[in-house]
Amino acid sequence: MKFKFLSGLSLICTLWPALAETSIKPQSAYLLPHAEKSVLTDLVRVSADMLVAAGERGHILLSSDGKSWQQSPTPLQSSLNSVYFVNPNHGWAVGHDASIIASTDGGKSWQLQQFLPELDKPLFDVFFTDEQHGFAVGAYGLFYRTKDGGQSWQQEFHAELANADDQAMLAELKDSDPEGYQAELSSVLPHINRVFANKERLVMVGEAGFWAVSTDGGTSWQRQPEFYNGSLFSVSQSAQNTLFAVGLRGNAFRSSDNGQSWQQIALSSPATLNSVVAADGLVWLFGNSGVIFKSQDDGQSFQLIPQTEGKAVLNGITVGKDLVLATEVGIKTVQQVVSQ
Template identity: 55%
Template sequence: MYKKIIWLAALYTAVSATSFLARAADSVQPDAAYQMPLATEALLTDIVSVQQQRLVVVGERGHILFSDDATSWTQAQVPVQSNLTSVFFIDKNRGWAVGHDATILMTEDAGATWHIQYFAPEKDKPLFDIYFSDAQHGVAVGAYGMFLRTNDGGKNWQPHFHAELLSDEDREYLDELKDTDPDSYQSESEALLPHFNRLFADGNVLYIVGEAGFVAKSSDKGASWQRLDAFYNGSLFDLIRTPQMSLLAAGLRGHAFLSNDQGDSWQQIALSETATLNSAFADPSGAVYLVGNAGSLLISRDGAADFTDYSRADGKAIVNGLVWREQLILVTEAGIKSINLSELK
């Protein structure tokens, strides 16, 4: 188990480490994010389409931007300067963002202003993803198995330790500590689980992927989990369902895998890129996209069997993206990039 917090480990090699420094643990009161005229050119980490009407992106130093045309962007009012890692909307007005300092933010006005629901810099752990099954029930996950749950729309967030997600060896170790050294049991239980990098909701099933090939799924909205057999010993950073109904996992050093049996078995996809893949997504036409470090951009139009390389010459890390009104919108270490789909035929 690594002994320091990481987020998208290989992305640290592409972006200055100072961009990811968390707020000191003894700083209790957060400072509001600065309004920066060049925020659209800074490191951005996630993007969502809010009911096809608005785009919302998040990034470093508490930057949140929104746009209704993918051309002009407005910086939101945000009460923290923590680096943000993921954003999720449940409807056209209500959304959440998570990030470093164990930060959870909420908006009720389509991303224009945000308020703090959870902020715990003393934990010295980032949150990496968040998902709500409805307006009341949500989960947030992050480094070292950090897992938070709410049943009241985020008014209260409670930490949960899911021992069923431990490896057999670690579970036996903790069981022994619980009886012999309760203090060590508490500290070790907060460090033994892998980093949880991404959540993926597939109908009624919720998946987590993470460090060291970790994959787990839940059939009860995250109340209990089944850890799947490992098929890769490197970190996984995303999981999606392709339009052809396969599961696609992507991660370190250009590794990507397909499963046609709900995750029971996986087959590696042969790719031309060896850079870390940060995200995967699909568009309404059935195309599947893989994006990653060193400008990696791979597109498949045959159900992820084969990918064509459209990697960008600037070599900037691409963290995530989506298709919006005949444009591919990417969030990168150098801000927002737009590509007309006609250029990718």
């Protein structure tokens, strides 16, 4: 599992069956002898004894210990950007070609649920509240929802996610030029990069300082005032209810009042940050050029973990005293760095 007001302008369009809408047919991923050394973009813990990583060319990898990895067969070669398991059996992965694949056996096998290469837009993240209800998000406000475990997916256009000026323009177009309204919807909505859930609400972040919250499981969203004008790539929350958001050029922020105000975190590297993970009393930042930061005081200060190999780190989790990382050169382990 990942630890990632509906206005009158919202429009829902049914696009199922998505697999039948393209003349380009998906091809199964190649099973490679060293897939654990390929570009990997996400890594999650599914259960106490199972980790799942996802990455380029449709690769899905499984491990019980973070050391030995096996590739699972998948039905496509599209690069995957995110993987999410709602319980130890049921998981989904999303990526390029607006693709969605699903597993019901803990990641051992995967079924194709959506593949739209002619759309030419990637999905960046996926989240489920239970085995039946979930959504996937991506470029240009791409938003698909399912209420039946992914047997069908419906596209939604959440116009309330646009900025104030664009919302006013959309409201005018909706009455005067319905065709122009639908065309503009797909161009003015922001890229949505990551979703995070806590007990009370969902938070998602994206380009140009975009962030929004939902208190009804993602059915409706409320765009929040920007606290930074660059792209945000990840968001998380600590056990102390401190929110963290990270993005371009080493920009990192924390909020101790549920997002009402944000403070920039001073870091010793300007590398772009890809993920923030708050777990077990520690806060980790993972970024380009091999950058890893660790905080033991709820993000008030961060220590840079020295790395000899300056490859981008996309995500990471702790296994015992070690960090297991998804990087641009595959799985990497940093030993004996997890301590209070």
